[in-house]
Amino acid sequence: MLKRRQFIGAMTALGGSVLLSACGGGGAEDGGGTSGAGAQNASATAKSASANGTAMPPATSLVDGKGATWTVSGGVAYRNGAKAGNNYDVILTLCFNGNIYVENTSGQFYQWNGSTWQASSDPRLGTTSPDGTTIPSASSIIDKTGAVWTLTNGVISRNGVAAGNNYNVSLVLWYGGKIYCRNTSGQFYANAEVAAQWLPCTDPRIAVAATAGSFFGINGHFDYTYTPAQLVSILKGLGCTSYRVGCTADANQLNAVVKLAQAFQSSGMTLLVLLNLDFYDNSGKLLAGEPAAYSAAYGPAATIANALKPYGVTLYECGNELTRDNAIIIDSTNAGTKALDFNNANWPIMRGAMRGMIDGVKSAQPTAKCGINFCVADVGASDALWDGMQPDGSGGHPKVRWDITTWHNYEVYGNIFNIGTDGAGPGIDLPTYCKARYGVPFIITEWNTGPEQTQTYRANYITSQLGSMYAARKTHNLQSVMYYVLDSGNNTFGIMTNGTALNPPYGAFTNFTSTHADN
Structure with a gap:
């Protein structure tokens, strides 16, 4: 599980990036700030700002709150005579509260922030509409862009x-x-x-409470040196009611998880088993198409479910971060909100593996619940799989239908209740969207901050994140939140090492679980 955390480093490239069109992009203020432009700025500060709401046209120039003079020529906005960043197709320039806004030929407004353009609304209309606004009774809605x-x-x-x-x-x-x-x-x-x-x-406003009793969870590994009995005792001490562990159909891995399942069956705790299968052959090559991937996943999935069903295991996660495999995601720094973010040629191979895992489990346990795992803001992937779509927009392909939506949410990805729809920009409430779209319970199967953070920072993060997730459990169909990880062998992610608590993170976790009922 640790190897895939390398992706977190790549995701830091998302922070702060904003992609704009027809009046957006970068560009230094005043085209780079030459000495001549600096002199112009010094001179300009003596000018008075244009009256609030002055527009060009009909005005021939505007003065902003810092005294800079704005003009437009050939659809391009200039600040003190220099092109202001990357802009074109400008049809209206507006001074509002001392700030400069432009409108392009597509009707999109942008605001100058001192060095570049950011998408905005027409400031004369007001700010982003309050959450829950409807038409009717409102006459319009302004979104976050x-x-x-x-x-x-x-x-x-x-x-x-x-x-x-x-x-x-x-x-x-x-x-x-x-x-x-x-x-x-x-x-x-x-x-x-x-x-x-x-x-x-469905109507996203409908509150849905997930089944109680397994909310507080944590991740572990099949090869821990803890005995199953010790693990059960440790988890109870943490206040955990669920545990996620992965394995393949390899006998050593599967036998270790079977022993865990035996111990969990009598403890009354929930064991979620990750089918750690993919879509590569033994030589590391991609399998040859969807049918081959389906068959390769079906058999091992059935083997795992057959081995575990006598011991009360009913929850399976079919694959781990498969949408983030290098053969699937085109650019690993992309948030995944669009189907086009994913490789169209290799998409059927991944889809086949997912379908094979689900069908393999169901062949052994028809009533078992299967989840498909996503990361960052991969709604482009989840929607396409759910609806049988290819990344190129073609439809009519096999649909992947899961019983549980599972997601990974590390701090670098953003707040899952307000996660950036382009990796950095305006966010959405992801569990609410999934509740409305797929109508199944939602489990956060991995969450944590980054490995570089101090233990004090991690403890504060644990408290704040558990607080927001706990508050959502009765409305967002949020069944379980599973911290990554119990023991990472060091202090990068784990909450304990070799049986010894890592504080203050361990204390923060247990303080929260002991004071918040899982009901």
Whole structure:
């Protein structure tokens, strides 16, 4: 499990990046700040700002709150005579509260932040709409990117343009950082990230409480030196009611997990078993297509489930971070919100392995619950798999349907209840979206901060994260949250080492579990 944590380092490249079009991008202030431009700035500070709301046109120039003069020529905005960052197709420039905004030919507004452009709404309309705003009764909704959503004659428009193929809409809803709608037949849809697609879902406002009794969990490894009895005792001391451990069908691994299952059966605790299978052959080459991947996964999955079913194991996670395999994700620094973020040619191989694992488990245990694991903000992957879509947008392919949505959420990925839809930008409430889209329980099967953090920082992170996750357990269908990891052999992730507690993280964890009932 530790090897895949290398991905966390790559994800740090996401922080702070914003991708804009038609008036966005980078560019240093004043085109690099030459000595001439500096002199202009010094001179400009004596100027008075334009009146609030002054627009160009009809004005021929504007003065911002810092005294800089703005002009537009050929659809390009200039600040003190120098092109202001990367901008083009400008049709309107506005001074509002001393700040400069531009509108492009697509109707998108951007605000100058002193060095670059950031997506915004028309400042004359106000700020982001409060969560839960609906049309009707509001006349419009402003999302986190500043886009304005309206409803006219049953059709939803975004910035004045019809938002994809939609009609007979009776309600538009802004909830959890996403736009949803309901048609006149009562069906809800969620707005996707690409091409204004509308995906069927349920009303995201409906609170759903997951089954109680397994909320506080932790990860471990099949090759720990702790005996099964010792593990049960340690977990009870931590206040944990669930435990995640991975294995393949290899006899040494599977026998170790069978012994754990025997001990857990009498303890009343929940054991979630990760099927640590992938889509490579013994030589490390990708399997030859979806049928081959399906067959290769089916047999080992059935073997594992057959070995564990006598001991009460009913929860399986089918694969570990497969969407983040180098053969699947095109760019590992991408958040995965779009299906296009993933390799179209290799996608069927991954899909086949996932389907094979689920079907293999179900062949041995028809009533077992199977989860599929995702990372970061991989809704592009989860939606495509659920709906039988390829990354290129083609449909009609086998659908992957799971019983539990499982996700990994490390601090570098962002807050799972407000995770960036482009890895850095405006966030969505991911468990709420998944609850509405897939209608199954949600488990966070790995969470932690980074390995470089101090133990004091880790302890504070544990307390804050458990607080937010615990508060959501009755509304977000959040069944379990599983800390990574019990013992990592050092102080990078583990909460103890060789049976000795690592404090203050251990104390922070036990203090929370002892004061918050798992009910």
